[in-house]
Amino acid sequence: MNKFTSVHDVPNIKQFVTDALALKANPYANQDLGKNKTLGLVFMNPSLRTRLSTQKAALNLGMNVMVMNLDKEGWALETQDGVVMNGSTVEHIREAAAVMGEYCDILGLRSFPKLNNREEDYSEDFFNKFVKYCGIPVISLESATRHPLQSFADILTIHETWKPIPNPSQGEGSRRPKVVLAWAPHIKALPQAVPNSFAEWMCKAQVEGMIDFTIAQPNGYELSEDFTAGAQITHNLDEALVGADYIYVKNWSSYAEYGKVLTYPDGWMMNNEKLKLTNNAKVMHCLPVRRDLELSSEILDGPNSLVIHQAGNRLWAAQAVIKAILEDLK
Amino acid sequence: MNKFTSVHDVPNIKQFVTDALALKANPYANQDLGKNKTLGLVFMNPSLRTRLSTQKAALNLGMNVMVMNLDKEGWALETQDGVVMNGSTVEHIREAAAVMGEYCDILGLRSFPKLNNREEDYSEDFFNKFVKYCGIPVISLESATRHPLQSFADILTIHETWKPIPNPSQGEGSRRPKVVLAWAPHIKALPQAVPNSFAEWMCKAQVEGMIDFTIAQPNGYELSEDFTAGAQITHNLDEALVGADYIYVKNWSSYAEYGKVLTYPDGWMMNNEKLKLTNNAKVMHCLPVRRDLELSSEILDGPNSLVIHQAGNRLWAAQAVIKAILEDLK
């Protein structure tokens, strides 16, 4: 693997999940692989889970880690070419990325969308230029439109916890879990990166026969079809919840009216009442979660919540990604 | 040891001091203990000595360290239950702490008091919830009401430097040093955490027969009796200084008129003139110190100051604590 920026970098999800679970069972078996190798983690935006889990994953593999909060410890970067740099940007991304590539073997980069201009955000201009100019493998720590380390941990968590009772009347095998991505309320305009990425991974996992995938999103909150092809899509949450085994709760701002928080009908917050519609579904969220706004405390503190387990799996997802890249380093 | 949040976690101070001095003599003997173990250091407030000494202590023990300045790199945490999180807090401490517990084996936490509401600060609500929800051993890097790593380094420094001339007329043993905690002026309202904790440790050390302990505090600046039971207490500094072997200089704001800077009589700044009242006492301070406001430059730059030695011992105190916790990790 020479970069990890979306599910398209992953040949086979099932195999990748298997690799990650092997690392979880035996975390320190590959420390020679990372010896004298350095992972640089570059943050243009804050991070808690991603920072710590990726750092720990690299340490488990014997690597050194250097963290760079470029938004706070650095300076403003220019991304456009042909600009006379006589304004507020101090360094061009061409130089900044190339220099970081000189000191590291792998770079992780987090860069959020600005949510002002859809075309600009969805071009992934900043992220792609960083990948291009740094000259070494890059791991997305969440870009403007995707958060693949999160999505990988999500499918890992589903695969790991899915223990269906085999139903002989349906044949000898086990049935596939029904996974529902459910939009939830929020007071702020959040990126579509997590749901885009989750949808993209779930659609591929569905093709691989791992799950069945449904998206419930209110009118006006439809995700870009570039990420959702193959999913069952509905505007009716209750309908989607029927028979669900996993509910992935997440807010996002509008894609159509880009970056806007639109009005929405009542009844989109997940709670125990709604849980009754499901197949005693496990509830997931990428965190941070706004309690009793996106998701009820009763669920988060109850037996159906997977959110901490899921966050813990961020470590093994990151470790599998770094290991795959280390194995292909020239 | 499964947490270190106050002297109450320490069965025997004298033994713990002996352990720390053994580490000081042989810092790198226990590196297998920390192999593949990770210490997370979470700061809600700035830190210099605590950050560096604890980090170095963990490295000496072969651990990995991840530092998280949650106040600057993170976001505001909600601590109350039953709150609809539609305000400025981004994540609940239940999730944030639990997630950090997933990636680390031990966590250190610094969280200062707000000095607005005594009951709230003295409940240690934030700190205790973090301990409860993270699910792994926690080391206090200074909480609202205590700074036990500092106090441990303090008693270590006293024990290490106390070289009395045995006085046969008093029997065959050596006498115990007289230790005075002396309030000092400041322009800002400071927490009571350091003096509370120092008092608590000294009172226990007195019970163990290690020292004799006196507190000199001006009217209105009396520390909570929960921390000072067993100490000699006076409002007269000069009286307290007579025969003192160690003077621990420290400012704190009022506990009675909570968090206030009250007027105080002249003569509370420690200087060479006052030193004459003592038994050529050694002078200590936890640092940072305001020169010629709390403590005179002539003392700090003279032979009686222990402040740098004392700061150096923060390392060995931290290392003894981490080692004790590592030994009891399941």
Next chain:
Amino acid sequence: MNKFTSVHDVPNIKQFVTDALALKANPYANQDLGKNKTLGLVFMNPSLRTRLSTQKAALNLGMNVMVMNLDKEGWALETQDGVVMNGSTVEHIREAAAVMGEYCDILGLRSFPKLNNREEDYSEDFFNKFVKYCGIPVISLESATRHPLQSFADILTIHETWKPIPNPSQGEGSRRPKVVLAWAPHIKALPQAVPNSFAEWMCKAQVEGMIDFTIAQPNGYELSEDFTAGAQITHNLDEALVGADYIYVKNWSSYAEYGKVLTYPDGWMMNNEKLKLTNNAKVMHCLPVRRDLELSSEILDGPNSLVIHQAGNRLWAAQAVIKAILEDLK
């Protein structure tokens, strides 16, 4: 070596360059040297290249690294003696430096000039006090008047890339490269640290027979003669460029009218047109560079630019310095 604050700490540049290139060829051969040794990196100002390259250099040598952004994570330091500290400074440099010396074996320090008071900046008061009070070897990560790690990487890059065609008509040896330090425009008032330091190193390298050195600086922008003795100096850029093999492009503010940005004649931005005057010169810059203000994009993106290579060499310069200090640690 017991400190690295200027070229005066280097007995022989050519030998030091040879050492650095040996490390570049074999980066991990000296990991026993740094075992259980700690490098503390203290930043009073932002850093990208210096932070990452020095950190990586220490890791290559088997050291631990602790980074301290004292400007952001710490508090204001007092540097003057005899001051009653009842203002905004929280800790005196005497204590802060001494304490950091307790936890580290080597310290790196970055501290920029304020550009208000030339005498104060050029006294290097802050830097020198830090060196004095910390009590351990100090590496300059750029001080008010010098940036020796940069300059070392610069001469290393020149030495490494200089491949002249031997000219038998001039004797059997190779000729020395002509190196030109060329002032360039900028919109902000920048320190003289990089050009001072570069000049100081080049003048010594010239004495060692490694290069020929010329400075081109506009009227009013003359560097202090304390750093330029032995250089060819001109106010005419085009004249300086004739026959140049290396051009070091850099802006600085006025030394005479201290810290001011003066008006300057047209024609000081380096571009391909000017490059024609040279001996197909390689172009260098310490970065960050303002594109098309200091230096044209066509050069930066073209075959004559050495800026990324030069930044990469920061690593080997730092590693040679740390190695030399580790070898002389008591």
